[in-house]
Amino acid sequence: MRFCLLILAAPGSAGARSAYHFTRAALAQGHEIRRLFFYHEGVHNASALTAPPRDEEHLTMEWAELIAAHRLPATVCVASGVRKGVVDDRQAQRLEREQGNLRAGFKVAGLGDLVSGAAEADRLITFGP
């Protein structure tokens, strides 16, 4: 089965953790992830600047590793990203900041990625905040 995931929950919340473990379990069972779309507070899952204490999970890093290992298409919505402060270098320059904070493996794009992800999926699942 092909899945498209809409992730609205920030790292540190149950929603984000569920999304991550769901993705791992789905891949382990041979399913396909057509799109991970990070929106609303979910954009924080793509931040390169997080550094939780060692005895806590580091979800942004875990996402990046999973995305790299399986070459998952992971999009941070540009509108939410700009609003909430998770941007790539190009956008950062446009906003006259020194650099972006987007973790490697994620790309920034518009709602079209959610729409196309949904079009290519058998199921669209939302992980809420």
Add this chain to the structure above:
Amino acid sequence: MSTRLLFVVRRPPYGDTLSREALDALLGAAALGAPVMALFMDDGVLQWQPGQQPPKGSKNLAAMLKALPLYEIEDVFVSRACLLARGVDPDALPPEVEQLDDGQVRELLARSGQLLVSF
């Protein structure tokens, strides 16, 4: 896309940016030509409360709802039971918004459960 996306709005306006982003996604998807439907239930029915006066710095979401027909979003549903439970006058809603009873809400969700965009 052969199956339609159902946007379910369940949270109230203005508490955070979620409802604003839900409507942005709904209008954005429609603008991109995706076949969409919208269902307002639970606290999401409060989006339809007339006379909203959001604080400065918050976009008036009632104004965004007026744009739904302009984006050719025709299938807009509201749970009537949720309207009544939250004291929103059902007669205050525009006639093109279809008010569903609980059985119809269940049936809509069952029909659309595969592609649910849930806010």
